[in-house]
Amino acid sequence: MSKYVPKLSDLKKEFDEKPSVLKGNYSVQEWWDIPVEFRDGNWCFPGKPEVLEDLGFANPRKWAATDENWQLPAGWQKTISDGLQSRLKKYRSLKLFLDSCVRCGACADKCHFFLGTGDPKNMPVVRAELLRSVYRHDFPLVEKILKGFSGSRKLTEAVIKEWHMYFHQCTECRRCSVFCPFGIDTAEITMMVRELLNLIGVNNNWILAPVSNCNRTGNHLGIEPHTFVQNINSLVEDIEDLTGVAVEPTFNRKGAEVLFITPSGDVFGDPGVYTMMGYLLLFHHIGLDYTISTYASEGGNFGMFTSNDMMKKLNAKMYHEAKRLGVKWILGGECGHMWRVVHQYMNTMNGPADFLEVPVSPITGTRFSNAAATKMVHIAEFTADLIHHKKLKLDPKRNDHLRTTFHDSCNVARGMGMFEEPRYVLRNVCNTFHEMPEDTIREKTFCCGSGSGLNAEENMEIRMRGGFPRANAVKHVKDGHKVDSLVTICAIDRASLPPLMNYWNPGVSVYGLHELVGNALIMQGEKKRTEDLRENAMAGFGDGGDDEE
Ligand code: SF4
Numbered sequence: 001m002s003k004y005v006p007k008l009s010d011l012k013k014e015f016d017e018k019p020s021v022l023k024g025n026y027s028v029q030e031w032w033d034i035p036v037e038f039r040d041g042n043w044c045f046p047g048k049p050e051v052l053e054d055l056g057f058a059n060p061r062k063w064a065a066t067d068e069n070w071q072l073p074a075g076w077q078k079t080i081s082d083g084l085q086s087r088l089k090k091y092r093s094l095k096l097f098l099d100s101c102v103r104c105g106a107c108a109d110k111c112h113f114f115l116g117t118g119d120p121k122n123m124p125v126v127r128a129e130l131l132r133s134v135y136r137h138d139f140p141l142v143e144k145i146l147k148g149f150s151g152s153r154k155l156t157e158a159v160i161k162e163w164h165m166y167f168h169q170c171t172e173c174r175r176c177s178v179f180c181p182f183g184i185d186t187a188e189i190t191m192m193v194r195e196l197l198n199l200i201g202v203n204n205n206w207i208l209a210p211v212s213n214c215n216r217t218g219n220h221l222g223i224e225p226h227t228f229v230q231n232i233n234s235l236v237e238d239i240e241d242l243t244g245v246a247v248e249p250t251f252n253r254k255g256a257e258v259l260f261i262t263p264s265g266d267v268f269g270d271p272g273v274y275t276m277m278g279y280l281l282l283f284h285h286i287g288l289d290y291t292i293s294t295y296a297s298e299g300g301n302f303g304m305f306t307s308n309d310m311m312k313k314l315n316a317k318m319y320h321e322a323k324r325l326g327v328k329w330i331l332g333g334e335c336g337h338m339w340r341v342v343h344q345y346m347n348t349m350n351g352p353a354d355f356l357e358v359p360v361s362p363i364t365g366t367r368f369s370n371a372a373a374t375k376m377v378h379i380a381e382f383t384a385d386l387i388h389h390k391k392l393k394l395d396p397k398r399n400d401h402l403r404t405t406f407h408d409s410c411n412v413a414r415g416m417g418m419f420e421e422p423r424y425v426l427r428n429v430c431n432t433f434h435e436m437p438e439d440t441i442r443e444k445t446f447c448c449g450s451g452s453g454l455n456a457e458e459n460m461e462i463r464m465r466g467g468f469p470r471a472n473a474v475k476h477v478k479d480g481h482k483v484d485s486l487v488t489i490c491a492i493d494r495a496s497l498p499p500l501m502n503y504w505n506p507g508v509s510v511y512g513l514h515e516l517v518g519n520a521l522i523m524q525g526e527k528k529r530t531e532d533l534r535e536n537a538m539a540g541f542g543d544g545g546d547d548e549e
């Protein structure tokens with residue numbers, strides 16, 4: 001385990017011995033009098049100078065959050081103040097969210113970071129207050145009327161440090177907004193503050209390096225087109241070794257019906273690559289006329305964690321590529337924030353994508369009118385539709401070696417309301433599925449603790465703390481139903497949940513949904529299947545097994 005995470009026994013000791021709001025111990029200090037403490041495990045390394053220079057971002061320099069002097073640029077207060085004013089004019093939502101909180105506290109205990117740390121500044125209401133207090137200071141009328149009780153404060157370097165800490169201990173998951181009677185979306189406040197911080201060069205390398213790579217080469221890892229093709233081709237070879245079936249993806253093929261885009265983690269990262277193998281098997285199984293772009297080689301959009309302008313720019317490349325290749329519509333893989341960007345922002349930001357057609361499944365004839373504006377269909381709904389129309393030959397027994405539960409990825413669940421389609425697919429490709437407790441799934445799902453670009457190594461302690469509520473719900477089904485497989489439809493989850501499970505629930509593995517689809521598909525001309533896509537033995541399919549034909 002990472003050196004940046006404490007032993008479980010130390011965490012328990014700390015919880016038992018230290019006062020905490022979680023146990024009803026309240027500080028006598030006002031929240032804003034409690035200084036931030038950057039220490040190993042609770043902060044991310046800042047953007048490297050060359051990364052900022054590559055992006056043309058402000059104030060490239062070498063620094064660390066633990067430094068006394070953060071080397072902020074001359075006039076930084078005015079930069080922030082002007083930046084806030086211009087965003088308040090541009091985004092009505094921001095003004096609404098800052099003005100309408102009544103401090104009812106309904107959101108206070110809904111954030112996984114608060115539950116994992118007991119830090120009051122991780123209560124969504126207080127997190128937003130970190131900005132609201134400065135916003136109020138810029139409106140002296142409020143201060144005059146309330147005579148010092150408005151809770152306003154000056155923008156100081158200490159406030160910037162606090163913003164950096166706590167707006168990077170928010171994964172923009174929106175769980176708090178589900179419980180707010182006014183629908184205040186703290187995630188949007190976090191997005192705005194991160195955008196302001198970027199104006200003065202306060203940032204994270206784990207976010208900006210992927211943005212820079214994506215900006216340059218089309219994907220987070222900075223992989224060049226030929227390497228991208230090589231990697232997918234090596235997965236094609238693995239598929240043939242395992243199944244005897246030669247799948248044949250095409251790249252940058254003009255005139256294909258569908259452009260398929262997925263997070264690059266599915267092409268390069270373990271366990272995402274097994275999900276990619278599942279997609280390739282599925283497309284071959286149904287004879288889909290699709291192509292993969294080596295330029296729009298990333299569905300993920302870390303621009304969302306940086307600034308709206310960057311989010312817009314990175315999203316645009318997918319649509320430019322669809323136009324260049326002359327496809328009819330886009331099929332998107334298992335990703336979280338890609339879908340939030342497409343579903344919530346794309347149409348007003350980059351759209352409308354009128355040069356594409358309203359997606360129609362070439363196999364079932366289903367018209368995806370829900371994607372009439374974005375022209376982009378989620379792979380889970382595409383596959384659910386195939387299953388519903390009995391277009392797939394599936395043997396769910398091939399997943400009998402797995403006892404599954406399903407983690408709703410925040411952005412897909414709360415960002416686009418997709419709850420049933422992945423469950424429908426999962427129930428059709430495996431026989432053992434148990435839900436986690438009701439208040440931890442669907443729209444109330446708990447974040448993995450590492451979303452919004454926070455899945456770095458150096459902040460592992462805060463990730464393990466923030467992921468605790470999710471892990472606790474998994475433990476519930478692990479203990480009660482012997483669940484050993486956590487299925488998800490998000491590339492960040494596939495990267496971040498394995499260490500979380502290793503820490504809190506050893507023995508639970510993480511799977512993409514389409515990996516299990518790939519296991520279950522009965523492919524035409526396949527050889528006898530005894531192993532899943534990870535080359536693990538399937539239960540009952542070995543030599544002399546019951547299910548052999
Ligand atoms: S958006 Fe998520 S991480 Fe951020 S304050 Fe709300 S619950 Fe916490």
Ligand code: SF4
Pocket residue numbers: 100101102103104105106107108124125179180181182183184
């Ligand atoms: S639930 Fe909404 S109104 Fe109540 S404290 Fe939280 S953000 Fe404010």
